[in-house]
Amino acid sequence: MNGASTYSGLVDNAFWFILGSSLIMLVGITLTLIYFLVKYRRSKNPNPAQIEDNRKLELLWTVLPTILVMVMFYYGWAGFKVMRDTPDDAMEIIVNARMWSWSFQYPDGSQSAELYVPTGQPISLKLRSADVIHSFFVPEFRLKEDCMPGRENHAWFETTRDGTFDIFCAEYCGDLHSQMLSKVVSLPPAEFDRWLVDNASNISPEFLLQVKGCNACHSVDGRKGIGPTYKGLFGKTETVVTDGEVRQVVVDEAYIRHSILEPQADIVQGFDPVMPPMKDQISPEEIDILIEYIKLLK
Amino acid sequence: MTESPAGSWGRTGSYLDGPSSRTGLMGWLTTTDHKRIALMYLAAMGVFFLVGMTIGLLIRLELMQPGEQFYGAKTYNTFFTLHGVIMIFLFIVPGIPAVFGNFILPLQLGAEDVAFPKLNLLSWYVYMAGAAIALTSLYAGDSPPDTGWTFYAPYSINSGGSVSWAVLGAFVLGFSSILTGMNFIVTIHRLRAKGMGFFRMPLFCWGLYATSWIQVIATPVVGITLVLVVMERLLGIGLFDPSLGGDPILYQHLFWIYSHPVVYVMILPAMGVISDILPPFCGRTIFGYRAIAISSMAIAVVGYGVWGHHMFTVGMSDTARWVFSLLTFLVAIPTGVKIFNWTATLYRASIELRVPLLYALGFIFLFSIGGLTGLVNGALSTDIHVHDTAFIVGHFHYTMFGGAGIGLFAALHFWFPKMFGRMYNEKIATWAWGLIMVGFNTLYFPMLVLGIMGMPRRYHDYLPQFQVPHFISTVGSWILATGIILMIVNLIRSARKGRKAPNNPWGATTLEWTTTSPPPLLNFATLPEVKTGPYDFSGRKPGQSHEEGAS
CATH class of the missing domain: 1.10.287.90 (Helix Hairpins)
Structure with missing residues (x-):
């Protein structure tokens, strides 16, 4: 290799x-x-x-x-x-790991689910985790460093050629550990700049589901995953466990907003409490886009 | 059953016989005889080993092809956790010390029993209690534990599996380990035969001695750590969970401060076994007795300072990383010294290639691969690449199974005649050895390749580029299991029906071979006196026993 x-x-x-x-x-x-x-x-x-x-x-x-x-x-x-030893002229990218997906945040604040970089440009990585320990592993770069909850680790790399390279999670993190994959896409600098502009303007709900890691566990087609499906969710009556007590709730905008920000508060019966709180990882506008999208998934 | 004549009771006959009060179930469950306790450990560990092996086979079966083959990721995560917990805590840590330390140590020292026979029995009960608690985790709670045997926080703190039971089981098992270690240390210091100085002890005793100190000093650390995990789960005290202000890296430090030295608990007694097997089949004294004895102690001491090499990617300071890397390389040196001395023992020897020697040579080969691949983990840049990949899984199976496990098989075939008073079928045993060696390498070598290719460990599913080595590895698991089952069947049959063993079938020189096979309750008709080193073949032809040499 x-x-x-x-x-x-x-x-x-x-x-x-x-x-x-x-x-x-x-x-x-x-x-x-x-x-x-x-x-x-x-x-x-x-x-x-x-x-x-x-x-x-x-x-x-x-x-x-x-x-x-x-x-x-x-x-x-x-x-x-x-x-x-990270070079001084490195471009800083924040790596957010969570069960069980990756997202990457660029200097302009935009995000993606796959890591795009310009070939020949040093990239400084700030590695974070929202829940348990993950590990950012790119075999072709010979690079691995853990994403630790509660602290920020650092690493860097510079690609020597254009191409697509596998990202694995190397630290065991639960049920979908082996599905926590992504890719590094290394592009010629000019192409990367174009990609960055396009990506920043993308606020489609499908894109958000991917970048925020929602679709690792929640399907949009009714398939049962680690979490409940979005299909037919809005307006439905769910049985949830709140502080150990079972109760019925009707899914409305407030419930969805609360479940994104504080997912551990109400756990839908039959599912494990594994979703990390998204408080620091999603904006109110983005939540609104998602709610409008879920409403449409009849 | 033979009633021994009054006065000499316990000094003749077999420890397996005796009045009916000794041969019934209660006779076994209340025995303080180190030899019987050893067999009780052997029986329990044998069962746990077969359970662990079965789970291992199931893991390989699922990994034969990419995608879900037979069961889902949740089950897979439970399986590799159970496989690790069972094999580490119930099999390989007690392993050679509990079975062969108990049986052979007092015999080799020329003693009637260990220093604290009742404590020894208690250790067995504590072991069984710990095992029972650990296995309770299978049924208690919503689902079995799914954290891996390392119980890393914060995953282990938040996991819905019944982690607390498994952790508590490991905690209780630690006490068994500590008590056995203490017992052996006192036995070695106080009960050596007249004339047996420290440097006249067989090297197996040296291996046990080094191991016992690690057990006594290191086990309490993991004991406390595991209790803290339980308290964190039940009370939320916030030591390891960052959402409560804790530090997950602290957990890893505490865990590996024990769990790295403990790999030497597993391997040092096996190295002692190999050092004891070589001389009789070579008909000559061991090469470099002192170097081997002292290197055991050196490994035990330096082994305390290398735990950080399990944590090269957690984000420790870069200084800590290179210091741990340097220390890790230092521990390789005494290990190399042993391997070179063993090899030199074959020089100008008179070699009879029988089953125990085959296993000893198998150990040297497999453990060399284990040790040499360990150098990749010791070096910083290469470890960063292979850390948490299948390479690590391959490496530690080469050291732990290829080392400690094969060492245990070697001990079993070497001391079997002494333990059961019967010989096993050597032809079948040789075939089993061949299958085990071929199966072993077919199973574990592809893992080394996979890891270098970038295949992470603990993956239920994998990308297509990893398929071929995974498939080969699974085929290897079938060959290995066949060999192991053949070996076990052969030994169980022979324990009951094998031909009677002479007192010293291998022409060995250490004290356990001077008494009858099997030994009497009190081990020796008269307690031996020692006038030479442990491997003194002067005045004897290779293969000759004591009696033949004397006549």
Whole structure:
């Protein structure tokens, strides 16, 4: 798998060095064992030598491996150091992780569900999580850093070629952990600038559902997901659990607004309380767009 | 059943026989004999192992193809959690110490029992209680735990699964571990035979000694941590959950301060087993006795300072990351020393390739892969890439299963004649070994490849590019399971019907082989005295037993 970030080559060097010397050692040990097994089998060599120790050998196989692993340490550290030093001219993008989707926020405040970047431009990532621990992993960049609730981690990368690269969530985060995927799309800078303008003007409800991560759990076609479907939701009478008490509510604008901002307050019966509060991640205008959209889903 | 003559009762006959008060169920459940307690551990652990293995097979079955094959993500998450909890806390941590430490340690030291026989029985009951509590989590609450065996906060705090029961079970199991560790430390210090200095102990005893200190010192940390998780779940005290002002990284530190050293609890006794198996089948003393003994202690000590390598991506300070990386590499050195000394033990030996030696060599090969892939995890930039991927799953199965698990199988085939007084069918045992080795590598090697390709762990579903290695891995799981079942069937049959074992079938030199097979209740007719090191073959032909050497 070819690297696609400026530092992936450094990481690959460390891989080659460590895996290469490991392979040499493994083959060496295995062949020595087999050679001894054959040469010193009891039928051939009935009188063993009672050799108890050899100080020079002990010293040799303590000192040589020590030097070897120190070189490995150095290689590992050298690549890591580059990975941690974000260039000053990097463009800052906020990564929002939540069960079970990603969204990316650009300097102009616009958002997307896939990470678009200009090729050859350093990107500084501010990694956040709304609920549990997630981990932002792009194998082709050799990049991984956790998204921790309650704090902001940082990472950076710069792509070396145009293309589309997989994003995985690498820290186990519950039912749809393996569906928490996205992509990095690296475009030529001019194309990226066009994309950014187009994306910023997109306020369609379908786009919002994707960017805010709603459609990871809520379907619009009646299919049962992790959360209730939006189809036929408005005006419906739902049985919810509020503070341990079961009650009936009619779904209206206030209920939907409340359920987006404080999803743990009323849990629809038969569903788990897993939705993160969206307070800091959605604007009142965006909520209005979603409510109008849900009203139409008969 | 033979009634032993008055006066010498307990010094002749077999520990398995005795008056009817000893052979019935109550005779077993109230025994303080270290050998019987060892067999009780073996029986319980055997059952748990088979449960864990079955769940492992089901996991591989689901991962054979992308998409949902047989069951959904919720079930999958429960399965890998149970597989981990059962295999780690119920099988591999008690593992070799509980079974072979109990059975062999007093025999190797020339003692009649461990220092605190009643405490030893209590440890077994605490173990069973912990196991019962952990398994309660399957039925209590709305759904089984789904956090993974690591119980990471805040997921474990908010999960709807019955995490509290599983965590509480692990907490209780910790006490069993601490009590056994204390018992062994005192036994080693106080009950060595006359003339047996520390550097005349067999290397298995050294492995147990290093392990016991880790158990006593590290287990309380995870005990407290797990109690804090329960309190956080029930009372919302806010230590780990950021929505209550807690810090999830604090949980990981506390968890790994125990859980990294504990991998040495699992591996050090296995290394001791290998060091004890090599000499008799090589007909010569071990190479570098002192280096192997001291490296066990070095691993135990340095192993305390490396836990941070589980956390290279959590957002710790970059300084902490490189310090932990450096320390991690240091722990590789004493491990390498052992492997080189074992290899050198074969030099100019007189080698008889029998089943215990096959397992010992299998251990060296598999554990070398485990150790060498560990270097990838020790180096910072490469670990960032493989962290939380299938590479880690492959790596720790090579170390824990290929190391501690295969070490346990080796111990089982080495000490079986002593424990049951019978030999097993060596032909079937060799076939089983072959299947296990082939199955093992077919199962776990593709995981290393998958991880480097970028396949995250704990994934119920995966992208199409990962399909081929996943499929091969699943096929490997069937081969491995076949080998294990063949091995178990062979051993169970032989324990009842195998031909009678001589006292010292392998021509070994350590004290457990000087008594009868199986040993009497009090282990020795007369307590032995030690005049030489543990692997002294002078005056003996390779393969010859003590009696033959003396005559």
